[in-house]
Amino acid sequence: MEKLRALGLEYPAPALPELVETAARDDLSPLAFLDLLLTGHLAREDERRVATMLKLSALPPGKTLEDFDWGFQPKAGRPQIEVLSTCQYLRDNTIVLFHGPPGVGQSHLSAALGVQAIKNGFSVAHFVLDDLMHVVKADAATPPARLRARRYFNCALLIIDELGFRPLDHIEVNLFLRRVSTRCERGSMLLTSHKHVRDWPEIFAGDEILTTAILDRLLHHVAVVHIDG
Structure with missing residues (x-):
């Protein structure tokens, strides 16, 4: 896990036991396991990017299309x-x-x-x-x-x-x-x-x-x- 952190892969390190369990349960190939690991890492990185950009944007919080009341308007x-x-x-x-x-x-x-x-x-x-x-x-x-x-x-x-x-x-x-x-x-x-x-x-x-x-x-x-x- 320390090697994952050294590579900058912060997400997979703490999640590795769960990912290994999923790979064993689903009988994933090495390539499929690597894809699972990297997909999780990229998703977490994108969450961080979005959170940072939202903060920098000064957009008012809680204003999303999902929250808009189309029935009211x-x-x-x-x-x-x-x-x-x-x-x-x-x-x-x-x-x-x-x-x-x-x-x-x-x-x-x-x-x-x-x-x-x-x-x-x-x-x-x-x-x-x-x-x-x-x-x-x-x-x-x-x-x-x-x-x-x-x-x-x-x-x-x-x-x-x-x-x-x-x-x-x-x-x-x-x-x-x-x-x-x-x-x-x-x-x-x-x-x-x-x-x-x-x-x-x-x-x-x-x-x-x-x-x-x-x-x-x-x-x-x-x-x-x-x-x-």
């Missing part, structure tokens, strides 16, 4: 969500936009898709818009080369929740436009908003020109999930 578009859960939109660098009135489950579903992304090997960063703007403003003078270390910059999926709960000022809108432009070149985003896009000038300081510039970037390659109340 039958208009949530389950077939569309199930397609998104395959994470093909991440491979295609597609933007996902949830919109609908407050309380319909947008935040839960966006977080749940973040969990699915991590399970599929993608890095995720989750922000409520206010928190993101706080970080972005602090980084306003940071050189682009140093921004590459920021999770909102280098993650595969950036989730921005609660877009529109408060209006942004002009400085924030310009910073948001800059970050959105960069993100659209690097990877996917998932946004939630209780406001229809036609009302987005209300979010972005009443500036229709900047709002149009933001929408041009976000809606270029977008999947819209509309949830009725």
Whole structure:
């Protein structure tokens, strides 16, 4: 068992007696036993990876597709969500936009898709818009080369929740436009908003020109999930 640990195979070491018993009971060949041992090790490593990535993502806990009450919110578009859960939109660098009135489950579903992304090997960063703007403003003078270390910059999926709960000022809108432009070149985003896009000038300081510039970037390659109340 010490040799297994020396090889970095932490899982099989304590489980080895049980694995040997299983192999003897099922009359496994040496290759089949090795496959059983390595399968268990890889499963444990993946559990550790997912746990670490969930912690780094800042996703709210307990928000999974399995926990979502589809009976309570039958208009949530389950077939569309199930397609998104395959994470093909991440491979295609597609933007996902949830919109609908407050309380319909947008935040839960966006977080749940973040969990699915991590399970599929993608890095995720989750922000409520206010928190993101706080970080972005602090980084306003940071050189682009140093921004590459920021999770909102280098993650595969950036989730921005609660877009529109408060209006942004002009400085924030310009910073948001800059970050959105960069993100659209690097990877996917998932946004939630209780406001229809036609009302987005209300979010972005009443500036229709900047709002149009933001929408041009976000809606270029977008999947819209509309949830009725």
